[in-house]
Amino acid sequence: MGRLPSGLQILERNDCELCRSQGNVATVKTFEAHDAKVIIADIQDAAGDLLARELGGPDTARFIHCNVSHEERVAAVVDLSVSAYGGLHAITGVKHAARVMKPMQTGCIITTASMAAHVAVSPTAYTTFKHALLGLSRSAALELRDFNIRAKRVCPGMIRTSIWNELAQTTSVSQDMAGPFCIANAALFLASDDSSFVNSGDLASMISMINGFLNLF
Numbered sequence: 001m002g003r004l005p006s007g008l009q010i011l012e013r014n015d016c017e018l019c020r021s022q023g024n025v026a027t028v029k030t031f032e033a034h035d036a037k038v039i040i041a042d043i044q045d046a047a048g049d050l051l052a053r054e055l056g057g058p059d060t061a062r063f064i065h066c067n068v069s070h071e072e073r074v075a076a077v078v079d080l081s082v083s084a085y086g087g088l089h090a091i092t093g094v095k096h097a098a099r100v101m102k103p104m105q106t107g108c109i110i111t112t113a114s115m116a117a118h119v120a121v122s123p124t125a126y127t128t129f130k131h132a133l134l135g136l137s138r139s140a141a142l143e144l145r146d147f148n149i150r151a152k153r154v155c156p157g158m159i160r161t162s163i164w165n166e167l168a169q170t171t172s173v174s175q176d177m178a179g180p181f182c183i184a185n186a187a188l189f190l191a192s193d194d195s196s197f198v199n200s201g202d203l204a205s206m207i208s209m210i211n212g213f214l215n216l217f
């Protein structure tokens, strides 16, 4: 995506059904509303293509199929940002982002971690992975600071996205749970010049600690 100005406008797009259930859709729309050019990388080809078209097509948004478990696909996402939009200013990925941001001497790497990066409230594999992400992001902040690259995390609690659909059928998940825009706006702030003096910080940790939360674990 392109460089974001300061003076952010916080969005709540209640008109968009997908934004209410898909964290990544809310984030893409929030960034695009602030004139960022976005690369949408996902394994859902039809939905990704449609979203890119809705946002105005190649001049504004492009979709690329990317399974993040394949490193070469992640590298292709970064390379597409450079070839299509002339650079890369904010991304949710570390290694290949650093490759293109270092020569630019600027950039922001945002990791979507979790409250589980700080406390053990989730299944073991998830907690372990999110703790590892925290370490990766902190190390990136340290190693890349001399290149004017910032690494930060969004650490949500429970956010109402599609991953809770199944659980919501069987547990007392609160209807008051925060929505995807809480995270999208947190990421927007971290990517913008408004947070240019923030490095290696977490935002939105403990978002939406709700009454029903402890019933889940």
Ligand SMILES: NC(=O)c1ccc[n+]([C@@H]2O[C@H](COP(=O)([O-])OP(=O)(O)OC[C@H]3O[C@@H](n4cnc5c(N)ncnc54)[C@H](O)[C@@H]3O)[C@@H](O)[C@H]2O)c1
Residues within 6 Å of the ligand: 021, 022, 023, 024, 041, 042, 043, 044, 066, 067, 068, 069, 112, 113, 114, 115, 155, 156, 157, 158, 159, 160, 161, 162, 163
């Ligand atoms: N929803 C929450 O309560 C919550 C809380 C803390 C952290 N998180 C984190 O937020 C992130 C996004 O989750 P979400 O809640 O927005 O879920 P979501 O289901 O709305 O979005 C997940 C997206 O990832 C895509 N995806 C799945 N596997 C992929 C792969 N291998 N390669 C590329 N794309 C893939 C899916 O197609 C989907 O579009 C996750 O890292 C999750 O751990 C979510």
